[in-house]
Amino acid sequence: MDAVVKTFPARSAGNSPIERPSREEAEAAVRTLIRWAGDDPSREGLLETPKRVAKAYEELFSGYRKDASEALSKIFRDVEGYDDLVLVKDIPFHSHCEHHMVPFAGVAHIAYYPEGGVVGLSKLARVVDIFARRLQTQETMTAEIVQAIDAALNPRGIAVLIEAEHMCMTMRGIQKPGASTTTCQFTGVFRDDPSEQVRFFTMLNRVRG
Structure with a gap:
């Protein structure tokens, strides 16, 4: 479980590190979006979706945790x-x-x-x-x-x-x-x-x- 608040580099208005929510907060946000879309996050087909989405986002947006200068060093x-x-x-x-x-x-x-x-x-x-x-x-x-x-x-x-x-x-x-x-x-x-x-x-x- 990811209960620790982390930071990661990103483009931000103040050029300061962005505070990264916990895994639980991310999954709760997905459940909110499912409800907003008009579905029930507690039904069987969607029950594990928040966890899957959070895991997918870690991969899809992994660039925030990598440094191009290191790749070219x-x-x-x-x-x-x-x-x-x-x-x-x-x-x-x-x-x-x-x-x-x-x-x-x-x-x-x-x-x-x-x-x-x-x-x-x-x-x-x-x-x-x-x-x-x-x-x-x-x-x-x-x-x-x-x-x-x-x-x-x-x-x-x-x-x-x-x-x-x-x-x-x-x-x-x-x-x-x-x-x-x-x-x-x-x-x-x-x-x-x-x-x-x-x-x-x-x-x-x-x-x-």
Whole structure:
């Protein structure tokens, strides 16, 4: 039983740690939502649902308990002088919209020009996962990935492109299934030289083909 109040890092109005409720409080909140939706949390099919939801949330929002800087802390300096583009494409992710708390899912593409070192390719995927497993907007997630890579590697340039489908557009509201949202952000040589952006998109499409 989780009766201890804990804190975890998050974006907050005062930039202070958020007080984490107990497991019992979280389960009680789920029961309240079930009643608000119009069902009976004490019926057999829903009796264990609050526990399952709390456990699922620990996994779905595990990014709050992880640090992207730790994932990127191991830098390989001996790369035989390689300083050209590194591209990792089609990194799958799923996240939750911070406005409606419904899922959005898609793929992220990350490229950078090394400046004295590289990180393991799996670490880039891990960074995507860390930020995705928080309440998010796609725009903020894109910027957070760029900022984390820039702080750890200080590369000559970073390109991040994210493509996703948002259930808040397909399940509710306007209800337009299949609509895709694309966000991208460039730093360094990618931002300063449009030809580098062209190269990024060309390589991305070439690899896809």
